[in-house]
Amino acid sequence: MMRSSESTQRNHRSRAEGPQRPLAHGRWLTQVFARSVAELSAIDTRVLLQQIIGVDPRISSIEPTPAQIKKYKSFLVRRAAGEPVAYIIGSREFYGRDFKVSSATLIPRPDSETLIDAAKELLSPDFNGRIVDLGTGSGALLLTLSKEFPHSTGTGIDISKAALRIARANAKSLGVKSTFKFADMRDFTVAKKFDLVIANPPYIKSSDIKKLQTDVKDFEPKAALDGGRDGYDFYRAIAKLDILKPQGIILLEIGAGQASRIEKIFVGANYKLIKSFKDLAGITRVLAFKL
Numbered sequence: 001m002m003r004s005s006e007s008t009q010r011n012h013r014s015r016a017e018g019p020q021r022p023l024a025h026g027r028w029l030t031q032v033f034a035r036s037v038a039e040l041s042a043i044d045t046r047v048l049l050q051q052i053i054g055v056d057p058r059i060s061s062i063e064p065t066p067a068q069i070k071k072y073k074s075f076l077v078r079r080a081a082g083e084p085v086a087y088i089i090g091s092r093e094f095y096g097r098d099f100k101v102s103s104a105t106l107i108p109r110p111d112s113e114t115l116i117d118a119a120k121e122l123l124s125p126d127f128n129g130r131i132v133d134l135g136t137g138s139g140a141l142l143l144t145l146s147k148e149f150p151h152s153t154g155t156g157i158d159i160s161k162a163a164l165r166i167a168r169a170n171a172k173s174l175g176v177k178s179t180f181k182f183a184d185m186r187d188f189t190v191a192k193k194f195d196l197v198i199a200n201p202p203y204i205k206s207s208d209i210k211k212l213q214t215d216v217k218d219f220e221p222k223a224a225l226d227g228g229r230d231g232y233d234f235y236r237a238i239a240k241l242d243i244l245k246p247q248g249i250i251l252l253e254i255g256a257g258q259a260s261r262i263e264k265i266f267v268g269a270n271y272k273l274i275k276s277f278k279d280l281a282g283i284t285r286v287l288a289f290k291l
Contacts, residue, residue, distance in 0.1 A: 040076065040079055040080060044079055044085055045076070046058065047085055047089065048072065048075040048076065048079065048085065048088065048089065049064075049072055051075075051088075051089040052064065052068050052071055052072050052075070053068060075088050075089075082214035082215045082218055082219065083215065083219055084107055084215045084219055084220075086101050086107045087101065087102065087103055087107070087219060090102065092107050092108050092138075092140075093108075094108035094109075094112070094113070094140045094144060095113050095116055095140075095144045097143075097144065097147070097174065099138050099139070099140045099143070099170050100138065100166050100169050100170050100173070101138050101166065102162065102163075102166055103219060103220075103221065104160050104162035104163045104165075104166060104221060105137040105138040105160075105163045105166050105167075105221065105224070106137050106138070106200075106220055106221065106224045106225075107220065108138060108140040108141075110279075110280065111253075111279045111280075111281075111283075111285055112140070112141060112200060112253055112285075114253070114277050114278070114279045114285040114286045115141060115198060115200070115251050115253050115277075115285075115286045116141070116144050116145065116148065117277065118251055118275075118277045118286045118288060119145055119148070119149075119196065119198070119251060120148060121277075122249060122251075122274070122275070122288060123149065123196070123249075125149075126151060127149045127151065127152055127195075127196075128149075128151035128152055129152055129153075129194070129195025129196055129245075129248075130152070130153050130154075130155070130192070130193075130194045130195050130196070131145055131146070131149075131152050131153070131154045131155070131194060131195070131196045131197075131198065132154070132155045132156070132157065132190075132194045132196075132197050132198070132243065133154065133155070133156040133157070133198050133199070134157060134185035134188065134197065134198070134199035134201065134238060135157070135158055135159075135185050135199055135200065135201055135202075135224065135234075136156030136157060136158050136163070136164075136167050136180065137158060137160075137163050137166075137167070137200075137224060138163065138166050138167055138170060139156050139166070139167030139168075139170045139171060139178070139180070140170070141198055141200060142154045142155075142156045142167075142178060142198070143167075143170055143171055143174055143176050143178060145196075145198070146174075146176045146178055147174060147176065152196075153177075153178075154176070154178040154179070155178065155179045155180070155181065155194075156178060156179070156180045156181070157180070157181045157182070157183040157184075157185060157188060158180070158182070158183075159182070159183070159184050159185075159223065160221065160223065161182060163221075164180045164181075164182060167180050168180050185199065185201065185234065185237065185238060185241075186233075186234065186237035186238075187237075188241055188243060189241075189242070189243070190243050193242075193243055193244055193245045193248070194243055194244060194245060194248060195245055195247075195248045195249075196248060196249055196250075196251070197238075197241075197243060197244050197248065197249070197250040197251070198250075198251045198252075199234075199238055199250075199251075199252055199253070200252075200253035201227065201234035201235065201238065201252070201253075202223070202224055202225050202226050202227040202228075202233075202234055203227040203231050203232070203234070203235070203254060203255040203258060204225045204226060204227050204231055204255070205227065205228075205229065205230060205231040206226050206227075206228060206229055207229075208231075209222065209225060209226055212225070231255065231258065232258070232261060232262065232265065235252065235254075235262050235265050235266075236265055238250070238252070239265050239266050239268070239269035239271065240269060244291060246291055247290070248290065248291070249274065249288055249289070249290050250266075250271070250288070250289045250290070251286055251287075251288050252286065252287050252288075252289070253285060253286055254284070254285065254286070254287060256283045256284075259276060259284040259287060262287060263287065266287075266289050270291065271289040271290065271291060272289065272290055272291070273287060273288070273289055274288040274289060274290055275287075275288045276288070
């Protein structure tokens with residue numbers, strides 16, 4: 001998931017927003033909180049208000065209650081301070097489904113949908129193998145694959161117990177029977193190997209964390225961002241794991257400009273690059289390997 005400023009509440013399957021019409025709440029909104037609103041985007045303010053009143057404010061003339069206005073003000077304060085909208089409302093859409101998120105999890109981003117598309121291209125629709133998600137976070141990747149390949153079985157691991165609680169809640173709400181375990185991807189061992197290994201590991205250089213935008217560096221979990229001195233610590237660790245079946249596939253999300261270095265790491269561990277996949281911006285975002 002691209003570690004940059006937060007994408008707004010949409011994914012690449014949603015229709016592009018047309019010209020912004022004046023929000024139905026614009027008059028009272030300007031009156032109650034003009035300064036904060038001036039600092040925020042129209043989409044942010046709409047999404048936050050919709051979370052409170054339950055309808056799209058562009059097509060509703062509902063006047064919020066005093067209690068709703070108070071709550072909305074608190075949302076605006078949080079957003080003006082840089083907190084991502086997804087954390088404020090507690091959810092984010094990914095591949096057409098809503099996922100609970102918290103400050104213990106990375107926010108799912110459209111870039112990560114490239115990994116789902118890659119899996120759908122490489123696997124048959126009736127794929128019934130075992131999937132493991134290394135560093136599952138909210139479970140967005142694993143649970144999406146479990147929905148797209150309903151005959152598969154999934155396991156997600158993470159070193160954050162708080163993140164695992166979110167993942168389990170998402171599995172329950174989506175009706176997916178996945179297993180989530182407390183484990184470190186860097187030394188993960190199994191008795192029974194997997195047909196598909198997926199990971200969106202931390203890949204930001206430690207020294208670059210402070211250069212990230214406020215809504216990322218100050219709010220998203222550092223453990224899910226920091227890839228070590230050169231950004232490749234977790235890729236080196238994954239390449240050493242003995243968890244993939246002989247005919248299995250590893251799908252890795254990567255950062256911009258990292259493809260060549262990561263390919264060398266895995267080729268050096270006796271893997272073969274099957275294919276690389278670009279995101280909508282034309283950036284190589286996912287690498288697929290096999291033994």
